[in-house]
Amino acid sequence: MTATLPTREPTRAPKNRGWWGWFALSSLAITVLAVGPYLTASLAQLSADDHGVASNYVDRSAFFQGALYVHAGAAGLALLLSPLQFAARIRRRNPRLHRTIGKVVLAAIAVAGVAGLVLSFVNEAGLIGVFGFGGLAIVWLASASQAYRAARRRDFGAHRRWAIRTFALTYAGVTLRLQTILFVTLQVAFGADAGAAFDRAYYVVTFSCWVPNLLVAEWYLRRERRAR
8 A cells, every 4th residue: 555645835946035035125125215214204304305206295285195105104014025925934834824914915905006096196207107007006906806806715826826916016116116216327327317317217117117017927927837
């Protein structure tokens, strides 16, 4: 009689561990650098220091200022915690913690997505930003909703796929800032004014911060299916 050995979740490949480390560290860095200042300084101070988009909201109504703080805080929380959802050790050894973190991330995305949709109508890129950032908010909310529904019906394969797509959209918080730095630096290197360079870059990143992320996620999922 042949003994049946218990199956176990495969260990993470070294290259995947490297990517996970990059996503975790870059998410932490952007959360601290982009969201942290809103917790320690007023909009007026941030605007005077030319921090991010603070100058666009310093003279707006309390409603939009509140939406900005809510979006920054909730999106930062979702970005900070999302990499933990892909930690195989947590899923394997403490599934209850995995579920708890997932619920917090989904709640944060729900809040940040609605606030982001509100803010898209007063963004600095005008109509392009309404479609770009507004589209991101809608797709982000829809993807997170699908991940939640798949988990509820215990379709963990679909849940994982939607979780990957949702993280790709959450990670737009990182790619937006990295792309803005890159696009502005390249323009300034060729003699452009820094202010005008930022405005041009901002038009581009309204879409480029999240559409390529989603395409990469779809490519990864298709490659994974072919490998199986």
